[in-house]
Structure formats: structure tokens, C-alpha cells
Amino acid sequence: xxxxxxxxxxxxxxxxxxxxxxxxxxxxxxxxxxxxxxxxxxxxxxxxxxxxxxxxxxxxxxxxxxxxxxxxxxxxxxxxxxxxxxxxxxxxxxxxxxxxxxxxxxxxxxxxxxxxxxxxxxxxxxxxxxxxxxxxxxxxxxxxxxxxxxxxxxxxxxxxxxxxxxxxxxxxxxxxxxxxxxxxxxxxxxxxxxxxxxxxxxxxxxxxxxxxxxxxxxxxxxxxxxxxxxxxxxxxxxxxxxxxxxxxxxxxxxxxxxxxxxxxxxxxxxxxxxxxxxxxxxxxxxxxxxxxxxxxxxxxxxxxxxxxxxxxxxxxxxxxxxxxxxxxxxxxxxxxx
Numbered sequence: 332x333x334x335x336x337x338x339x340x341x342x343x344x345x346x347x348x349x350x351x352x353x354x355x356x357x358x359x360x361x362x363x364x365x366x367x368x369x370x371x372x373x374x375x376x377x378x379x380x381x382x383x384x385x386x387x388x389x390x391x392x393x394x395x396x397x398x399x400x401x402x403x404x405x406x407x408x409x410x411x412x413x414x415x416x417x418x419x420x421x422x423x424x425x426x427x428x429x430x431x432x433x434x435x436x437x438x439x440x441x442x443x444x445x446x447x448x449x450x451x452x453x454x455x456x457x458x459x460x461x462x463x464x465x466x467x468x469x470x471x472x473x474x475x476x477x478x479x480x481x482x483x484x485x486x487x488x489x490x491x492x493x494x495x496x497x498x499x500x501x502x503x504x505x506x507x508x509x510x511x512x513x514x515x516x517x518x519x520x521x522x523x524x525x526x527x528x529x530x531x532x533x534x535x536x537x538x539x540x541x542x543x544x545x546x547x548x549x550x551x552x553x554x555x556x557x558x559x560x561x562x563x564x565x566x567x568x569x570x571x572x573x574x575x576x577x578x579x580x581x582x583x584x585x586x587x588x589x590x591x592x593x594x595x596x597x598x599x600x601x602x603x604x605x606x607x608x609x610x611x612x613x614x615x616x617x618x619x620x621x622x623x624x625x626x627x628x629x630x631x632x633x634x635x636x637x638x639x640x641x642x643x644x645x646x647x648x649x650x651x652x653x654x655x656x657x658x659x660x661x662x663x664x665x666x667x668x
Contacts, residue, residue, distance in 0.1 A: 361408055362447055365438060368412040369453050383417035388430050391417065395437045400595035402630030407441055429465030432458050432474055439477040446637045448484045455481040468505040472498050472516045476523050488531040495524035496540070511554040518547035518560050522567035529574035537575065541568050559594055566598065569605045573612060581609035590629070600630035604638055611642045616649045620656055627659070634663045 367373045381387070391414040398407040411434065418430040435458035442450040455477040462474035475498035482491035499520035502513055525540035544567065548560035565588060572581035585606045593599045607622035619642060627634045643660040647667075650656050661667055 361405070362442065362445055362450060364409060364412045365442070365454070366450060368415060369450065369457065374412050374416040383421055385421060385426065388414075388418045388421060392430060392433050392437075395434060399437055399440060400597050402596045402600060402633050404441060404444055404632045407437070408445070411438055411441065425465055428461045429467050429470055432461035432465055432467075432470045435461060436470070436473050436477055439480065443480060443484070444633070444636060448481075451484055452481045468502060468508040469512055469516055472502045472520060475501075476520055479520075479523055479527065483527045483530065488527055492524045492527045492531065492533075492536075492540075495520045495527065499524070511551050514547050514551035514554065515560045518544045518551060518564055520544075521547060522564050526567050526570050526574065529571040532575070534575055537571050541571050562588070562593055562598070566593075566602055566605065569602070569609070573605060573609050576612070578609045578613035582606070582613065585609065590625075596630040597633070600626045600633035602626075603629060604633065604636065604642075607642050608638060611645055616646050616653060620646055620653050620659070623659060624655075627662070634659075639663050640665055 364374070391410075395407060395411060395414060398404075398410070415431060415434045415438070418427060418434055421427050421430075435454050438454040439451055439458055442448075442454055455474070459471070459474040459478050462471040465471075476495055479491045479495040479498070482494060499517045502508065502517055502520070505513065508516075521540050521544035525537050525544055528540055529537040531537075541564065544564045545561070548564045551557075551560050565584065569581050569584050569588075572578070572584060585602070588602060590599045590602050593602060603622045603626035607619045607626065610616075610619035610622060623634070623639060623642060623646075626639065633639070640660075640663050643656070643663050643665060646653060646656050647660055657667060
């Protein structure tokens with residue numbers, strides 16, 4: 332309850348001109364162990380590691396997801412290579428490849444957070460290769476979404492959009508996937524495609540895709556009684572508005588979101604980061620800085636994302652009217668002169 336109250340207070344402060352305090356940020360997550368695994372196949376010694384079993388691999392996938400959702404990127408970066416290597420060592424092969432794919436999908440998302448586009452490309456390829464060998468439609472769809480993100484980050488926006496849309500259509504025809512899970516995954520794919528189309532500047536297509544994503548998410552919510560997918564699409568919609576230059580619409584949408592109801596620290600911080608970007612784009616530096624501080628409060632390790640550093644760099648021009656912005660910029664990883 333205390334965390335919800337803090338988030339509610341942070342959200343209220345974002346939309347007012349009152350500046351607040353700044354929590355300390357954690358150190359950046361090192362990706363060297365993951366790089367060693369994907370480039371050289373080596374994994375460092377893990378103290379207390381036991382012979383992997385099917386149950387221990389499933390547990391590692393659960394731990395990895397929990398670390399990501401809690402924005403514990405440094406811990407995830409250290410543990411993930413060992414978990415992947417362990418998953419590769421068990422039998423049967425089909426189960427092994429599904430587990431490896433699930434872990435590599437998380438590795439891609441971690442690399443995106445840290446901003447290593449080279450590792451995004453490599454890990455997304457590993458994820459898709461393993462996913463196809465494992466034959467699980469949902470894992471394949473998520474791997475294709477990660478590949479779409481990799482192409483987007485390389486600047487191939489049209490191809491990236493097509494990859495996500497085609498994956499959604501392929502999944503729609505996969506009768507082996509339960510309907511609720513299929514609808515939710517389709518919503519994620521269309522939302523990813525919408526964001527990429529917005530970056531491409533294709534306004535009609537971006538709006539069409541985000542509407543399709545919302546339809547799928549609502550259908551999944553009706554079937555499951557959950558709203559997680561609907562909230563996720565709303566966050567993507569906010570990003571779509573920002574990428575299309577519609578900062579006012581982005582903020583109006585953000586005002587309808589209660590960040591305390593977002594299910595993870597990662598999503599809460601991502602919400603506040605996108606709010607900061609929109610306020611910065613709109614020429615409202617004070618509110619943008621408040622949103623950055625709220626993102627840091629939700630998940631300190633999130634503020635080393637490139638999106639945060641870009642906003643912080645822009646806000647440094649207002650350092651006299653924004654007390655604390657230089658300290659925040661330093662915590663985000665910017666080198667200040």
C-alpha cells in the first residue's frame with residue numbers, strides 16, 4: 332500500500348510545477364557476461380550452482396521475468412548467461428530450445444534497456460532460432476517481436492513494422508495457441524508495429540495498428556478478466572502520440588493512467604519516462620523533470636536508458652531553473668563537463 336501511495340503522489344506531482352527530492356540511482360548493469368556467452372560460448376563460474384533440472388530451469392525463467400519486471404537489470408545481467416547455459420544443457424531437445432528461447436527473449440529486452448544494439452541483434456536471432464526449434468507458437472511470436480525491435484533499432488522501420496504485423500497474422504492462424512493468450516500476444520505485436528510505424532511517420536497506419544492492438548487487448552481482457560494487456564497498449568499509444576509529435580495528446584492520455592495500477596516497476600518507470608519525453612517535446616521542462624524524478628523513484632536502474640539521457644541532456648539547458656537536474660543527469664550516466 333505504501334508503494335501505491337508514493338506512486339500516486341509522484342503522478343500528481345508530475346502534472347504540477349512543484350519540484351521534489353531525488354533518490355539515488357543504482358549503477359549500470361554490465362552486459363559483459365552475456366556478451367561472453369553469445370560471442371564465445373563461455374560462462375563464468377556461478378557460486379553454489381547445481382546440476383540443472385527441468386524444475387530449476389523453469390524456476391530460472393520465473394526469476395528472470397521477476398527481475399525484469401522489477402527493473403533489477405544489474406542482477407538479471409549477471410544471472411542470465413548462466414541460466415541460458417543451463418537451459419541449453421538439459422534434455423529433451425525440444426523442451427531445452429523452448430526454455431532457451433524464453434530466456435533469450437528476456438535477454439533481448441534487457442539489451443534494449445541497456446542500449447546495446449549489437450547484442451539486441453544477436454540475442455534476438457538466438458531467440459528466434461531457438462523458438463522455431465521449440466515449436467511453441469507464443470514463444471515464436473514473442474521472438475518475432477524481439478526481431479522486429481532489433482530491425483527498428485537498426486533503422487529499418489518499414490521492415491520492422493512488417494515483421495511484427497506478419498507475426499500477428501501468423502499467430503492468428505495458429506490453432507494450437509489458447510485463445511486468450513493468442514489475443515494478448517497479437518495485441519503486443521500490433522502495439523509494437525504501431526510504435527514503429529509512428530517512428531516512420533506513417534500516421535494513418537500507426538493509428539490503425541494501435542486501434543487493432545487495443546481491440547485485441549480488450550478481447551483478451553474480457554476472456555481473462557485481466558487489464559494488463561489494455562494498460563500495455565495504452566503505454567504504447569502514449570509512445571505513438573509522442574513519435575508523431577502529438578505531445579499534447581500524449582499528455583492527455585497520460586492523465587487517464589493511474590501509474591499505481593501498472594503491474595510492474597518497469598512499466599511504471601516506462602510510463603513516467605514517456606511522460607517526460609512528451610512534456611519535453613511540448614516545451615514544458617519543469618513537468619518533464621518531475622516525470623524523470625518519478626521514473627527514478629519507480630525504478631532507479633531505468634534512468635540509464637538512452638531515452639532518459641536524451642531528455643536530461645535537453646533539460647540541462649534549464650539548469651538554473653531546474654535545481655537538481657545536473658545531479659540527475661550525472662546519475663543517469665551522462666558525462667558532465
